[in-house]
Amino acid sequence: MTTRILGLAALALALAAAPATAQDQVKLGILNDQSSLYSDLTGSGSVTAARFAVEDFGGEVLGKPIEIVTADHQNKPDIGSTISRRWIDEDGVTAIVDVPASSVAFAVQEVTRDTGIPFLISGAASSGLTGEACSPTTVHWTYDTYALAAGAARGVVQDGGKKWFFITQDNQFGHALEADISRFVEDAGGEVVGSIRHPLQTNDFSAFLLQAQAAGPDVVALANAGSDFTNALKQAAEFQLAQSGIRMVGTSVTINDIHALGPKTAQGLQFAAPFYWDMTDETRAFSERFQEVEGKMPNHIHAGVYGAVKHYLEAVQKAGTTDGPTVVAQMKAMPIEDFFTKDGSIRADGRVLREFYLMSVKTPEESTSDWDLVNILSTIAPEDAALPLSQSKCPLVSEKS
Known part of the structure; x- marks a missing residue:
């Protein structure tokens, strides 16, 4: 009001x-x-x-x-x-x-x-x-990064993903994602066991993934987007991180990324987004x-x-x-x-x-067509997907609510 x-x-x-x-x-x-x-x-x-x-x-x-x-x-x-x-x-x-x-x-x-x-x-x-x-x-x-964090972190921590390691794009976007998600992880009872930053448009993520694996996390969060995200996830699949019990979480994922990777590579990936074409x-x-x-x-x-x-x-x-x-x-x-x-x-x-949704990439067996790629796991209410105005640092918010 x-x-x-x-x-x-x-x-x-x-x-x-x-x-x-x-x-x-x-x-x-x-x-x-x-x-x-x-x-x-x-x-x-x-x-x-x-x-x-x-x-x-x-x-x-x-x-x-x-x-x-x-x-x-x-x-x-x-x-x-x-x-x-x-x-x-x-x-x-x-x-x-x-x-x-x-x-x-x-x-x-x-x-x-x-x-x-x-x-x-x-x-x-x-x-x-x-x-x-x-x-x-x-x-x-x-x-925004707050909504992505709210969607990606809460459910995963509650589902047992307590220890998080970040592979983060070294720019304002990546830093904001890591900071926002870290707060949600810790508030939900999890912990951040490490992070590493990579340059924009990185082709080889081997060293970053090995460092992440060595930290013994439950979750490796890819705080990046575009080709950086797809390159990192492809190589994580090659390193068989998921098979070793590490959960992969995408923090800024689009349906185009999933389509490019395919369900065989991306299956099980969890991420938050506000829209899916087949709703x-x-x-x-x-x-x-x-x-x-x-x-x-x-x-x-x-x-x-x-x-x-x-x-x-x-x-x-x-x-x-x-x-x-x-x-x-x-x-x-x-x-x-x-x-x-x-x-x-x-x-x-x-x-x-607006509402956001926690999504999971289907397995190849679940996918029935070229763009049938995700399951919607849960809905995040608009008020839970946005930073409360009471915490806002925006000068336009003269009266907190």
């Missing part, structure tokens, strides 16, 4: 300062990795998802066509911020969407904060984006439409881009303007309803509240 009151108050102030009718263009900038380790997880799939949302909205808003531009940030913060600045200052982009790689997202968030442009994050995961670094025009739409008639319809274009099923990042763009356009239409603070205030005041998110909401810190 407190969050909704804050959102409505912010909306009232923003609308009072905005023109009643605005004939602004709407131009969406889809900024992500289109050529490197996160390209399969975001890339062209995020662009396709955004286009679907624009098509389903009707293709225009405020009397003008909706435009989409795209760029590859190459996982470099300076490139991401330069593109964002040019898009806003020269090209008239009214919102920036997706932006995997937390280091890039933090850099882009500074640009959008300075310019008052909505920043709709789907690909980046660091919970710090809605923590101390939070911004009035940022919406962290799809997932409802609605998710299946979107996913089959997506597959016709992309040749693969969508993951939660792609579904998140669709939802964020759709909600943004609805807010622009209702507010009658593309003014960033006004539109984000409107987004926070509106419930979220689409095939991905039911009765969702956006908190004062910009974090979207």
Whole structure:
């Protein structure tokens, strides 16, 4: 209730300062990795998802066509911020969407904060984006490291996975994942027996896996993503860690990763995610439409881009303007309803509240088709998948709840 009151108050102030009718263009900038380790997880799939949302909205808003531009940030913060600045200052982009790689997202968030442009994050995961670094025009739409930690850690510790070892991507994303999961492990009665960090885009994980095995853990957690995750899990299978009694936990996994690895290699892997293509008639319809274009099923990042763009356009239409603070205030005041998110909401810190799921990869015998890859083990309630506002360091949260 407190969050909704804050959102409505912010909306009232923003609308009072905005023109009643605005004939602004709407131009969406889809900024992500289109050529490197996160390209399969975001890339062209995020662009396709955004286009679907624009098509389903009707293709225009405020009397003008909706435009989409795209760029590859190459996982470099300076490139991401330069593109964002040019898009806003020269090209008239009214919102920036997706932006995997937390280091890039933090850099882009500074640009959008300075310019008052909505920043709709789907690909980046660091919970710090809605923590101390939070911004009035940022919406962290799809997932964050806190939710991944909550989903991956609690159930595994309760199921006997007490001793954890981390193999962690050496960047802001990996550090945040390890920190968030470690807290959950310890709170649930487990312990962290060691960790090691690896460079981005590592090909050989042998030394890291041997060090993990030597620590005698119950669980080896891969606090990485993209090709780093798939390379590490492939080599863990070659080292037969699972056969030696070590449980493998993925901390940022997509259906694309599992499909690339195959059930024989990934079977039994546990991970948390907010979306699976084969959950409802609605998710299946979107996913089959997506597959016709992309040749693969969508993951939660792609579904998140669709939802964020759709909600943004609805807010622009209702507010009658593309003014960033006004539109984000409107987004926070509106419930979220689409095939991905039911009765969702956006908190004062910009974090979207939604359910998450603990999943397990099927065995080859259980899998009945090419993309029939996971079982859903349990559901994590929205309030359990998000950092409590009472613990938030976001300056926007003026009243704890």
